[in-house]
Amino acid sequence: MDLDFTEEEKAFQQEVREFLKEKLPARLSEKVRTGKRLTKEDMEEWHAILNERGWLANHWPVEWGGTGWSVMERFIFETESAMAHAPRIVPFGISMLAPVLMKYGSEEQCRHYLPRILDGTDWWCQGYSEPGAGSDLASLKTEAVREGDHYIVNGQKTWTTLGQYADWIFCLVRTSKEGKKQEGISFLLIDMKTPGIEVRPIKLLDGDFEVNEVFFTDVKVPVENLVGEENKGWTYAKYLLSYERTNIAGVGMSMALLDQLKEAAQTTIRNGKPLADDPFFAQRVAKLEIDLENMKTTNLRVLDAAGAGHTPMAESSMLKIRGTEIRQEITDLFRRAAGRYAQPFVSEALEEGFNGEPVGPEWAAPVAGAYFNNRKLSIFGGSNEVQREIITKAKLEL
Numbered sequence: 001m002d003l004d005f006t007e008e009e010k011a012f013q014q015e016v017r018e019f020l021k022e023k024l025p026a027r028l029s030e031k032v033r034t035g036k037r038l039t040k041e042d043m044e045e046w047h048a049i050l051n052e053r054g055w056l057a058n059h060w061p062v063e064w065g066g067t068g069w070s071v072m073e074r075f076i077f078e079t080e081s082a083m084a085h086a087p088r089i090v091p092f093g094i095s096m097l098a099p100v101l102m103k104y105g106s107e108e109q110c111r112h113y114l115p116r117i118l119d120g121t122d123w124w125c126q127g128y129s130e131p132g133a134g135s136d137l138a139s140l141k142t143e144a145v146r147e148g149d150h151y152i153v154n155g156q157k158t159w160t161t162l163g164q165y166a167d168w169i170f171c172l173v174r175t176s177k178e179g180k181k182q183e184g185i186s187f188l189l190i191d192m193k194t195p196g197i198e199v200r201p202i203k204l205l206d207g208d209f210e211v212n213e214v215f216f217t218d219v220k221v222p223v224e225n226l227v228g229e230e231n232k233g234w235t236y237a238k239y240l241l242s243y244e245r246t247n248i249a250g251v252g253m254s255m256a257l258l259d260q261l262k263e264a265a266q267t268t269i270r271n272g273k274p275l276a277d278d279p280f281f282a283q284r285v286a287k288l289e290i291d292l293e294n295m296k297t298t299n300l301r302v303l304d305a306a307g308a309g310h311t312p313m314a315e316s317s318m319l320k321i322r323g324t325e326i327r328q329e330i331t332d333l334f335r336r337a338a339g340r341y342a343q344p345f346v347s348e349a350l351e352e353g354f355n356g357e358p359v360g361p362e363w364a365a366p367v368a369g370a371y372f373n374n375r376k377l378s379i380f381g382g383s384n385e386v387q388r389e390i391i392t393k394a395k396l397e398l
């Protein structure tokens with residue numbers, strides 16, 4: 001199999017590079033490169049620039065305002081964007097809800113919600129997990145009881161990423177307790193401004209607030225906000241999850257981080273010589289580089305097969321596991337490179353415009369936070385243990 005880019009793909013790669021050079025604001029790429037906190041406005045600014053070029057929803061079909069790009073073109077775009085330190089596209093509306101609406105929603109729902117996702121009118125968050133329903137998602141208890149032309153929703157969601165910014169939440173709710181637990185779940189779209197919704201932040205290991213608990217008390221949701229059929233939500237939920245895991249390998253992001261790590265190791269002096277020359281450190285970096293190169297090849301093979309119509313199943317799980325392990329290894333090596341400078345956590349140093357005295361080298365400021373934050377990678381999007389079970393069943397037939 002030839003995994004080199006075709007002439008057309010090389011021309012496309014060049015087009016993406018030129019676009020990024022011209023349109024990616026230096027302020028934003030500098031924030032991403034130096035591990036500063038991105039605000040909601042930063043993320044929206046980048047979305048608007050991409051939308052203007054018609055590249056925001058790059059996996060949507062053209063009829064709904066997407067690009068109709070091939071999987072390889074999307075890979076090129078994502079890799080180049082990461083290498084240029086562009087902010088990641090926030091996935092909830094664009095990459096998670098939209099494909100579900102296009103496949104299972106009504107024409108009216110598509111016409112209403114999709115343009116609002118594109119132009120940034122609605123910020124979405126994902127209401128799947130609950131206390132007691134994470135890996136075993138079908139155990140969810142948040143209940144929606146139909147009363148006339150409304151559902152009354154009661155219950156609690158948790159780990160709702162960036163829910164503090166959200167205008168809307170797509171939720172899995174229980175609409176029936178009969179039969180198998182998967183058969184009583186529905187997919188509801190809920191306006192976060194509806195009375196009875198309370199959002200409470202959860203502080204993570206890195207000291208930041210990016211996830212929330214969301215409580216629903218007698219929340220009235222119009223029945224037209226149901227996607228597809230009542231009690232059929234499990235099918236839609238699984239379809240969405242297949243999108244959630246796509247590109248979780250994050251090859252471009254790891255390539256960019258690895259470059260930065262090598263640079264940091266060159267300029268860090270340990271025992272009188274650059275850390276990059278320390279045999280133990282160099283061995284770990286070399287292993288990482290080989291693993292990343294292998295994962296990139298596997299990713300290209302999977303994308304090549306997907307382009308030919310094969311739906312990746314166990315392969316997505318493999319990429320999810322390796323991709324997240326590699327990113328965690330990079331953040332671990334950064335932490336070790338920083339040594340004792342990783343210990344003082346100066347939260348303000350992660351804000352744009354911080355002009356205090358850096359503790360140690362400038363690149364060390366976000367290192368501990370990134371290390372702790374990235375513990376999440378092997379949990380969310382389906383924990384790595386559960387991904388291993390998927391591979392075991394699909395490939396080993398155990």
Ligand SMILES: Cc1cc2nc3c(=O)[nH]c(=O)nc-3n(C[C@H](O)[C@H](O)[C@H](O)COP(=O)(O)OP(=O)(O)OC[C@H]3O[C@@H](n4cnc5c(N)ncnc54)[C@H](O)[C@@H]3O)c2cc1C
Nearest residue numbers: 126127128129134135136159160161376379380381383385
């Ligand atoms: C930072 C972060 C952001 C998140 N964002 C969102 C979000 O926006 N929206 C949302 O809905 N959810 C979100 N999640 C939730 C995420 O999807 C769940 O955390 C995940 O599915 C795991 O569920 P759990 O936390 O309930 O752990 P559990 O399911 O209780 O698992 C605990 C441990 O047991 C292991 N385990 C469980 N079942 C098995 C099994 N069958 N075999 C082997 N091991 C098993 C797990 O792998 C894990 O190590 C987020 C989570 C995190 C950490």
